[in-house]
Each structure stands twice: as structure tokens, then as C-alpha cells.
Amino acid sequence: GAVVSQHPSRVICKSGTSVKIECRSLDFQATTMFWYRQFPKQSLMLMATSNEGSKATYEQGVEKDKFLINHASLTLSTLTVTSAHPEDSSFYICSARSTGAGLSHQPQHFGDGTRLSIL
């Protein structure tokens, strides 16, 4: 089945540090990947849609200069949390969907998430 690999699984760092999270589709190509943030005991909040070879589309209220997204290839998207502060501590999850001819309404496949803790 479709596998999405997300690294690292956990990051603990000091305030002011920039943190990069990688999301890879291992056995399929994904022209589009999605980045979510999840607070404790809450649903997923879509942060941005990452498109291969073009700029990401950010949801309202999400700072694009704070959360830098790069989708360099059909199998890799990265999220960089720049100058992270304690309020950025959260669980970040990436997702990807197989795209292409004849692949409409495919499920989104999710990485295992990254627990980010900013001290």
C-alpha cells in the first residue's frame, strides 16, 4: 500500500531554532502534499497545500514566512518552522495522495507525524 514517511518523529529544541520536517511518499508520486497541525485532543488543522514545483497554498491565519514549505520533487515535501517559539509546539502531520490519470478520489495517506517541543 501507499506509504508516507515523515522525519523526524520527535524534535526538542530551544526557542529561536529553525526546524525542518521531511515528508516522503515512498512508493507513489504525489504532485500534492498537505501539512496539518494537531493540538491535543483536537482534530487536524490544515496549514497548507504543497504543490510540486510551485508555491504552497496557505490556509488563512497561517504565516507563510513562519512555516516555509518546499515541494522539490514528486516524492518529497519539507516544512521548516523558522525561529520556533514555545507556541509552535505541536504535532505536525503530512499527507499525500496518489495523483494522475484514472486516480480520482484516492485516499490521503499520512505520515506518522512529528512531535515538536520548543523549550
Next chain:
Amino acid sequence: AQSVAQPEDQVNVAEGNPLTVKCTYSVSGNPYLFWYVQYPNRGLQFLLKYITGDNLVKGSYGFEAEFNKSQTSFHLKKPSALVSDSALYFCAVGGSGNTPLVFGKGTRLSVIA
């Protein structure tokens, strides 16, 4: 706009009993519906989807869901619950190409031995 509602924050069921996790949807046009499960500190795992066809959809781990157009519902079911089914369950709607799924708020299922 598409949306799903999960009316229950928490569902408790005894091991071996049938379980139901409720979901209702609101869409214009044909609904494309999904169920996911999330275990602690993990991403979401796909369980099943309804695109078209039979109203009863079978998925992973013995789960199934019944699509009911007249009631705009897509409830998740399992005939006999296991303690290991305890997790957070999300219903979702829509999504194709570069359009993300829209998720419900989630329902926490606790199966008690």
C-alpha cells in the same frame, strides 16, 4: 462547502459488543466519504471509503461503514469490538487531485475489557 459532523466526542463499548461511530455529511453533489483511525502519537490510517456503488463498504481490521443517502450519514461499524480498537476515529469528505479532505472533529472510542 463540504462538511462532516461527528456528534459524539466519546464512545464507550464493552469488548465483544458491536460498535458504531456516527458521521453525517453535507455536500453539494456526489459525496466521497472516508474513515480514518489515529492511534496515540501516530498519523492517520485509512480504513475505508465510499465513492459509489454498494451502500455497505468493508474496510480494514473488520470495520465497515453504511452509506445512507436519505439520512446523509456514513456511520462506522464493527460487529465485535476489540480493546485494540480503542483510538481516535475521523470521518472525512471530499478530496481529489489537490483538494484536501475535510475532517470531522474526531470521536474517541474506548473499548473496555
